Amino acid sequence: VKPPSSTSELSPGGLFDGVLARGRVREASGDAAWLGAMLDVEAALARAAARAGLIASEDAEAIARACRPEAFDIATLGQEAAASGNPVVPLVRALAAAVGGRAADQVHRGATSQDVLDTAAMLVTKRALTPLLEDLAAAAEAAADLAAAHRGTLMAARTLLQQALPTTFGLKAAGWMIGLDEAAIGLRSVGRSRLAVQLGGAAGTLASLGPDGLAVVGHLADELGLLAPVAPWHTDRTRIAAIAGALGVAAGALGKPALDVVLLAQTEVAEVREGLPGRGGSSTLPHKRNPIAAVSTLACARRAPGLVATLMGTMVQEHERAVGAWHAEWRPLTDLLVTVGSAAAWLRDCLGHLEVDASRMRTNLDLTGGLLMAERVATTLAPVLGRLAAHDLVEAASAEAVATGRRLADVLDDRPEVRAHLDAAAVALLLDPAEYLGSAAAFVERALREREMRQRQEQA
Amino acid sequence: VKPPSSTSELSPGGLFDGVLARGRVREASGDAAWLGAMLDVEAALARAAARAGLIASEDAEAIARACRPEAFDIATLGQEAAASGNPVVPLVRALAAAVGGRAADQVHRGATSQDVLDTAAMLVTKRALTPLLEDLAAAAEAAADLAAAHRGTLMAARTLLQQALPTTFGLKAAGWMIGLDEAAIGLRSVGRSRLAVQLGGAAGTLASLGPDGLAVVGHLADELGLLAPVAPWHTDRTRIAAIAGALGVAAGALGKPALDVVLLAQTEVAEVREGLPGRGGSSTLPHKRNPIAAVSTLACARRAPGLVATLMGTMVQEHERAVGAWHAEWRPLTDLLVTVGSAAAWLRDCLGHLEVDASRMRTNLDLTGGLLMAERVATTLAPVLGRLAAHDLVEAASAEAVATGRRLADVLDDRPEVRAHLDAAAVALLLDPAEYLGSAAAFVERALREREMRQRQEQA
Amino acid sequence: VKPPSSTSELSPGGLFDGVLARGRVREASGDAAWLGAMLDVEAALARAAARAGLIASEDAEAIARACRPEAFDIATLGQEAAASGNPVVPLVRALAAAVGGRAADQVHRGATSQDVLDTAAMLVTKRALTPLLEDLAAAAEAAADLAAAHRGTLMAARTLLQQALPTTFGLKAAGWMIGLDEAAIGLRSVGRSRLAVQLGGAAGTLASLGPDGLAVVGHLADELGLLAPVAPWHTDRTRIAAIAGALGVAAGALGKPALDVVLLAQTEVAEVREGLPGRGGSSTLPHKRNPIAAVSTLACARRAPGLVATLMGTMVQEHERAVGAWHAEWRPLTDLLVTVGSAAAWLRDCLGHLEVDASRMRTNLDLTGGLLMAERVATTLAPVLGRLAAHDLVEAASAEAVATGRRLADVLDDRPEVRAHLDAAAVALLLDPAEYLGSAAAFVERALREREMRQRQEQA
């Protein structure tokens, strides 16, 4: 992927950008990036026309030379767009003026405004996906490191926010990793298969290019590093929607670990905390350390589903150019790239600096005095007592433990039905959470191995 | 409503703003407007604290004097927001530095960041609603004018995009007017009843203000022209969601007439066209006049439902401050105000300059050679033939008219069952669309009268 | 509100209805309720036509007598709907057959299918709102009871899921109550102002009713206890969207307390638990008591925003009858009523049986050894040390307390800057959370009083 033509430094950000629009993805998909992409399209179109023999090479180069973003004013183009309904019309006018001479007449040859904007949207998407996928990969890598490092770190699994059974923090982190990797696979697949140039001219027939239309399409795709579509897709928006869908999946995959982190970082749980230097102070509470990165990840992720819905709702477009649905895509597509890209950047920060308190995890696991292991006792007694009887016995013992505050082991030891089959040592072993992790380690192992294999394949 | 403190001229717009973010509402809700509103809140908070006797009046005035938007840099605040999770923390720091001296210690007294941002959101909403409601009212007024002027203008009613029966363009325009007025009623109701200051301090108890908390809340509301809430609403987001809901209703009410306009403006229908000077030219098709205002209205309206969903989805917030859902509101609320406000500005342009071709409406109405009036013949014959028999007879005659290309009147005249009850003149009268408008005029009359009464009440 | 005509007992529910579609609201808005409402409309329409002198009273009564839901088969009507695009066409045919004789010709007089379905939608909404508002009110009442009972129950306020400052459980419950009451106010307002009959005939002109159209509309509204609209609203969907918006607000207001409950019920927090008899057992974990009612509330609430978006997105409808957007409303409207109504029923269960552990709340509040009160010490020292210096001092002391595990009081006592101004008793008082509740009690008082006044007004 070529960098955006724009030589501008990071454009001044907005009031909420520090939280909601992280720098790299914002730079890759903001207005300056769109302008740069539109000019890249005009330049590439001129060269493609030259390669097809439709215009002179010198003219193409004259046009390409004039496609310098710094020569155009975004605000002016934006305002002039009101007259025609899109910013390409004033851009083409300004570009032709900048080119001057004979070559000016070859600017935008054969194209309609939507050709330029749609192709620019594909370039912007491609360029925004680069930092987004890097941050997503780094977040997944951090999760993989946590999974590997903590494959033996005992903690309570929690279902419906109630402690359920022992698990390992490694398995939890492996689950994060799997989700993030799956999201990346989906995004890369869309990036490879669905980013194509748009070139159809005013009616999608490329009539004004005569018999050379298909050749120009091919050259344009080649110039820009995008695919050549089988036909113009002015009102076939499956490309945009597939991008949106993959971004929506990524938003959810990013939000999941962030939610776990804020839950684990609760004052009463305190099993992890964010270790980013200089982040998370509170304006009024001097002692607090807020999980800012996880919170910001969640904030960014939450905006995605509504934007995905907008982009899927705008797919149903009229004839050869829609009455509004196309225009309605521009901002949501950008917003979606920025918000998911920012979520990825935040989660990378979060997981890359996560401080894990294994001893607190163990302490919390013991909070219920063995009740978590009740299932195991029931399972063990089932073959001898029958499953329902075993279940009922353990349920009653658990209730007694809760009511009296005694440890489950002691309550069980008092029950003759238990003592008939298990001595105190056996009960203790049954109630040891480290002995009841099932396939946790195997799942982590398998997930890490599969990840490694996939990475090796990708590099090969 | 006071104007925003910001003295800045219109901030430079974005690449798509000419279409998607019309000037007045953008100015009222962009980043500069947010900064201005946040400073208005800090100034008002200082004065409120002074009125409650918590700080000296001179200190309050020193703070208020420092609350000049031009003294703060949006991009810097935005970037520094990353460390704490919101831009209020760096703003308060910068404001205290600007105030200097003893008064600096009184900046932001008793407040938490969310107090400032939430109250600013209410101010931004209030200020953005002003141009939005003006444009909405002007669009409704234009629709009312069309309804009055065209109460007798015959046209085809269309159901499922098939011509159905005659109606009047006046009734269609009255329908637009009713929807727009209802949307305005909803928005004004929210504007009156749900825009309140937020002041609760770090935990919603106003602990640091001691016994004077409620007094400060009351003074703050008074200073800003907002309501005083019964209690802090940090995680009771019904206010934000009610605003969102009313904006979503408005978006739909604005989109409806715009869709009708683009349909009526179709080349093959040509019953209306937009008459805005200098708008609607095509980059490649010199002869085209596109209904740019209606198309842009539709584009803006389409973004609303997804934003509403985001703002309703973020209502479910944790304890006394949410882990992300609050942050996730900022941009969608602004975007929703801008997109609905822009839709209103566009529809005002569209309906205010709509050129109506009454003669083409009549021509189109006659396209089907009387078939539209078939229902009336069936209804007339029903008492004598039985309803089903009458229906079947007319259906068969209609089918014959379609198949043979003859006018329905002629086909009916050939049928003895018809001739037995109706002569040719009677059939002609039955097939005259002007004679079959039912309550169309009465509906228009009633709608206009009710509107006038409501306006008189509002002014009284 | 009249009960649905349907005499059927509770229709057999679906596989997930126990969780997602609670009985009363499901009964009020399921298919049987729709059929009953459609027949109520046909009966009322006949009577309205008779009152206007258009048909004979005996015919109207014959029609009304035939409008018995049990005489029609939902599945058959549903399948036959495929031919015409809606179930009214086969229903009218079947109803006419059931009426027989001369009166059969008067069935559905002057109406179009959408008239019947839209008016039925209003009836279904009205009837579904009854249990929904009852359950919402009961949940709010339960919250009010908790607010009153616990106005002095100390607990930790939590921001970003970190303990922040002390608050009371009463203030938290008052916040729930306010949100629920606001949601109810919004729903009742929509219920009073926006539920109107639809009657426009095939083109919205009531042409086939001649000069009596408006009279029939008025009588129909009177018969059904709905409003008479100023004009037909076939493609002005502000009514549907306003209902959707108010339901969306309610969903969020219901979800908020449910989220707090599941967080407070966490094993590590354990400040509340659900006390519903026979609910919340786990299939595999005999000791667990899951907060099933809160979880189910959240599940139901989560479906709302997407449904609201669909209903707002379908507002933009073509001419006098939409090509799909109208049909697309039927299920989402029903689903939204059911899901919000079910959330209300669940939250009523949840809050009505909530067991509050005040002593655990106090224990948790002390977990951080006084750190929560750091703000107060900083505020107290600010006038003598300067705000920033005070803040820095307390921040450093807090950090030391965290690092060493000592109580903040002891750390502060060691600091000469503190001892210069405060003795140990003064520090202890400053660190007593019961002394730092600010306006918490006043907010609760005010909220309860305002509620009582509103209830008195409503009954008057």
Added chain:
Amino acid sequence: VKPPSSTSELSPGGLFDGVLARGRVREASGDAAWLGAMLDVEAALARAAARAGLIASEDAEAIARACRPEAFDIATLGQEAAASGNPVVPLVRALAAAVGGRAADQVHRGATSQDVLDTAAMLVTKRALTPLLEDLAAAAEAAADLAAAHRGTLMAARTLLQQALPTTFGLKAAGWMIGLDEAAIGLRSVGRSRLAVQLGGAAGTLASLGPDGLAVVGHLADELGLLAPVAPWHTDRTRIAAIAGALGVAAGALGKPALDVVLLAQTEVAEVREGLPGRGGSSTLPHKRNPIAAVSTLACARRAPGLVATLMGTMVQEHERAVGAWHAEWRPLTDLLVTVGSAAAWLRDCLGHLEVDASRMRTNLDLTGGLLMAERVATTLAPVLGRLAAHDLVEAASAEAVATGRRLADVLDDRPEVRAHLDAAAVALLLDPAEYLGSAAAFVERALREREMRQRQEQA
């Protein structure tokens, strides 16, 4: 894919099912299908446990024999689900009772409720995708046939609903085909790569299965024809979201041709009409033929984006089992399968019976008297006059033609600047739409060829 176990005949449908829930996909994803799938999972789990040596083969077969859907009552299970939060708990209890004896203790061995429901969701998805993909393929095939048959059928391309330039109906149909095929590719990809069994037990560790957990997972996947996941995915919802995303893309791809059909079928355009026997009659307008299939397609498609948003919003789930977000998936997933599947069935009907009026297409193309070809004249004159001058000349001539009602050819012939370069015959040729189709035929050719190649590869 195995058919659902359910031997029940088509379950009785709902009131709106004829329009909104077509038979085959409804049957494959309704409550009976879910129950069947859940029982299939329990049976397969028993067999998988037997293959792993955990239970006796006879016990597994006893369990499998009891897994007959007709032995369980959906409504009862649904109601009992309220106590535990899902219908698996009562199902397991009822199943164990039905099995009886020793084998009863082996029912649901090692599984948690979510294991069964999630795996059932995957089965339901797989089974619902079968008719959905068949109907989608048939719709695409119909579009391909239209593209092939009409590659030379001239019509007007319409941008912003204004006639723009000539195109062919074949190219329009090819665009439909491409979108439908892309949607199918996306769905098949998800179907192949993301449909996996769920098996993790209460905490995702499969603790109660001891060292045999992974083996049981593998056997279960094998039994059911689903993938074995690398680890349990209880709160990694990328699978569900990816399905939702692909369904959302399909909804848009299905809606697009339907919208074109209703626009082309307008009374004033009349270029196509639906030819389904017995469909599209109106209750009040005997002469109308409504495009019911296209309208119903649009209705079904419109529900998708909101459902997709719900399913993407519910991805962010707590720890090892979510507090509501999981439960919130059940209905939207089913609704999405049904609504997209129904859209596919409707579009298949629509395109498979579309009557195309090529002569009316040509008549409409000539409506503007040559104005559509103005671009070509401008392009031709550009090299000799300069592009801007040529554009201005043609724009002025077009304006004159519109104003005077003369044909563009005649106006152009009067202009000396034109006559200097082009004689009347040359102008006539330039204005012949058949001569200005650019790459329309080539695009169609390429699209059909690529389709054929893909089909051949898939069969190979």
